[in-house]
Amino acid sequence: MRLAAPAKPGSAKSEQLILFRVSGQLFAVSSASVQEVRSADSMSGAATEISAPGIRKVRYVLRRGDRSLFIVNGAMHFGLHAAEGALLFVLRKTRTALLIDGIEKMTSMTRLQALPLSFCHEERQWYRGLTALDQTVVPVVKPEGFLSADELTLLDRALLESDNSATASIEEADSTE
Amino acid sequence: MTISAELELQSFVLLRLGERRFAVSAKHIAELVAPSRVFRFPHRTSKLEGVILRRGRIVPVCDVSEILLGKRLTSRRFYLIAVRSYGTQKEWIAVPVTGECELINSEMMAAAESDAPHVAGWLSHDGDVIEVLNLDTLTPGPEQLLGKPAGQQMAEARP
Numbered sequence: 001m002r003l004a005a006p007a008k009p010g011s012a013k014s015e016q017l018i019l020f021r022v023s024g025q026l027f028a029v030s031s032a033s034v035q036e037v038r039s040a041d042s043m044s045g046a047a048t049e050i051s052a053p054g055i056r057k058v059r060y061v062l063r064r065g066d067r068s069l070f071i072v073n074g075a076m077h078f079g080l081h082a083a084e085g086a087l088l089f090v091l092r093k094t095r096t097a098l099l100i101d102g103i104e105k106m107t108s109m110t111r112l113q114a115l116p117l118s119f120c121h122e123e124r125q126w127y128r129g130l131t132a133l134d135q136t137v138v139p140v141v142k143p144e145g146f147l148s149a150d151e152l153t154l155l156d157r158a159l160l161e162s163d164n165s166a167t168a169s170i171e172e173a174d175s176t177e
Numbered sequence: 178m179t180i181s182a183e184l185e186l187q188s189f190v191l192l193r194l195g196e197r198r199f200a201v202s203a204k205h206i207a208e209l210v211a212p213s214r215v216f217r218f219p220h221r222t223s224k225l226e227g228v229i230l231r232r233g234r235i236v237p238v239c240d241v242s243e244i245l246l247g248k249r250l251t252s253r254r255f256y257l258i259a260v261r262s263y264g265t266q267k268e269w270i271a272v273p274v275t276g277e278c279e280l281i282n283s284e285m286m287a288a289a290e291s292d293a294p295h296v297a298g299w300l301s302h303d304g305d306v307i308e309v310l311n312l313d314t315l316t317p318g319p320e321q322l323l324g325k326p327a328g329q330q331m332a333e334a335r336p
């Protein structure tokens with residue numbers, strides 16, 4: 001499923017959100033940040049394994065031409081109970097495909113409140129803020145907060161090493177033949 | 178009581194955590210409210226339980242019982258809504274308490290160097306010596322932020 005391009009800022013006072021679940025926990029993401037929604041099964045053939053030291057939340061990478069999308073397990077990212085994940089959000093303007101349990105619904109918010117300053121650790125990178133919807137408070141995730149610049153560097157390095165070793169294996173097989 | 182002594186009297190809110198009483202300067206207290214639903218979501222800041230909704234605001238719940246008593250208190254009767262300073266910014270925080278609160282006027286003795294950082298001072302009331310709490314050091318805040326000045330993270334925040 002390919003989602004429509006985002007509306008221009010300022011055209012409406014409300015913002016469209018997708019509410020989704022990871023390990024039973026409810027989150028929201030701006031629908032404008034989601035480029036595609038895919039079934040995790042449909043990607044299984046296209047994804048290759050990757051292992052970067054210290055980044056357990058990324059185990060697969062998707063190649064799309066010159067571009068690599070790292071599949072981030074949402075449950076591991078947020079420190080929740082491990083879940084397989086059924087859907088993938090390909091996040092716009094990032095190199096992240098987020099593995100989630102499922103979509104709850106689409107809705108809109110009229111007000112995003114900054115994360116209170118008492119929250120002072122990694123969650124400040126994870127969330128744009130909090131919003132109150134139907135008497136429930138939902139964290140609104142920051143698409144670029146799933147992989148830091150350092151993590152992307154490590155993942156790119158692991159990818160390069162993996163490519164080099166694959167090339168070496170092919171060359172070795174060719175020379176044997 | 179002399180005039181100079183009268184001038185040193187300050188208002189404090191006495192709060193109860195388990196068997197102990199503590200005090201907070203009344204100018205840092207917004208209100209006392211009944212417990213409401215705590216909304217929880219993943220985060221990595223210790224001492225924060227989640228948030229409550231209060232008058233349209235999202236207020237973090239900071240449980241200070243473990244630091245003050247050495248154990249977590251599961252029972253709670255009220256949330257004391259206090260104003261926490263983050264540099265020039267102020268925000269509400271909700272502190273769970275286990276009993277009624279009381280407003281008193283008293284003189285505060287300054288804290289000694291040997292006192293814990295969360296002790297703003299001491300006061301004497303009803304034969305008890307009571308710690309006056311400094312909520313700015315007792316609850317998590319910008320000093321623990323990820324190396325960013327607090328101002329950079331406050332664009333959307335409001336008191």
